[in-house]
Amino acid sequence: MVSTLPALILSAAAVVMIVVGLLPRGADAAPNPMRSKKATHTVSIAADGSYTVRMDTQFDLALPTSWTFGGEIYDGFRLPDTESPLPPHLRAEYSQPQGSIDSAPGDSGVDKHLHSVDIGFSTGELDPGLHRGVLDYAVSGAAVPAQTVREENGPEAEDAGGESGVVVYFRPLDRGEVIIESEVPITGVDCEELAPHGQPCGERAGERWTVDGEDLLRDGQSIDAVRITLDADPRELADPVIDP
Numbered sequence: 001m002v003s004t005l006p007a008l009i010l011s012a013a014a015v016v017m018i019v020v021g022l023l024p025r026g027a028d029a030a031p032n033p034m035r036s037k038k039a040t041h042t043v044s045i046a047a048d049g050s051y052t053v054r055m056d057t058q059f060d061l062a063l064p065t066s067w068t069f070g071g072e073i074y075d076g077f078r079l080p081d082t083e084s085p086l087p088p089h090l091r092a093e094y095s096q097p098q099g100s101i102d103s104a105p106g107d108s109g110v111d112k113h114l115h116s117v118d119i120g121f122s123t124g125e126l127d128p129g130l131h132r133g134v135l136d137y138a139v140s141g142a143a144v145p146a147q148t149v150r151e152e153n154g155p156e157a158e159d160a161g162g163e164s165g166v167v168v169y170f171r172p173l174d175r176g177e178v179i180i181e182s183e184v185p186i187t188g189v190d191c192e193e194l195a196p197h198g199q200p201c202g203e204r205a206g207e208r209w210t211v212d213g214e215d216l217l218r219d220g221q222s223i224d225a226v227r228i229t230l231d232a233d234p235r236e237l238a239d240p241v242i243d244p
Contacts, residue, residue, distance in 0.1 A: 032062070033065040038059070040056045041172050041173070041174075041176065042056070045228065047183045047233075049140075049237050053135075053137055053170075054134065054136050055173055056134050057133045060131075062128055064125050064126065065126060066122060069101075069106070069133040069134075070119045070121065070135050071118070073118075073173055074116050075091060077089065077225050079242065080149060080195040082196070090242055091240075092140065092142040092169070093140045094110050094117045094119050094137055095139075098135070098136045098137070099134065109121070141240060143168040143169070143237055144167055146165030149167045165229055165230065166184075166234050168227075168228040168230060169228075177212060178211040178213075179208055180226075181207065182228075184230050186230060187231050188200065188228075188229040189202045191216065194224055195224065198227055
């Protein structure tokens with residue numbers, strides 16, 4: 001008599017496959033608590049090249065969850081230097097953090113790690129629904145004379161801002177709209193993928209310059225910095241801290 005054992009094994013395996021296929025697959029990943037999120041950075045630049053930032057985040061939660069505003073960011077801006085295998089970096093200082101969630105103060109701070117800073121604050125568990133978080137901070141040392149940038153770009157570099165121009169660098173903490181305002185005229189804004197490679201971005205709106213969040217991505221990767229050129233006197237700048 002022919003044994004039916006192989007047939008029984010095949011039948012049992014088929015049943016197992018059917019049962020596994022019917023099981024819910026959502027157990028592999030936690031549900032997304034976020035319905036929507038919008039972030040806006042407002043950069044206010046002083047005549048000496050220092051600036052303050054207000055990061056305003058509005059979001060809608062579907063589930064109770066904690067949240068972190070801000071994040072880790074590199075403290076240096078790569079300067080264009082085509083002659084050096086180790087390009088120079090302009091070092092910036094981040095300070096005066098202040099935060100709030102739904103108008104209640106948050107315990108924010110700046111924590112430096114070698115050549116990066118972690119700036120922001122975290123919340124306890126938030127209820128589902130609409131929330132607004134605000135993070136303010138100040139940045140100094142993120143500006144150099146425009147002549148320095150042109151010299152490092154080479155003799156054929158485009159003259160942006162004239163001999164008295166100033167270049168200010170800004171790196172957003174989150175993807176979203178960037179609104180730039182300044183005490184002195186803004187002559188150009190570039191989204192810099194990697195110095196000296198950048199492309200003009202954003203649009204002038206009155207005395208402000210607005211950069212859309214989509215401009216902060218190149219080929220799916222975040223840009224290195226927003227480079228802002230001002231019609232300002234470089235003699236107003238403090239001596240920059242530049243190292244390789």
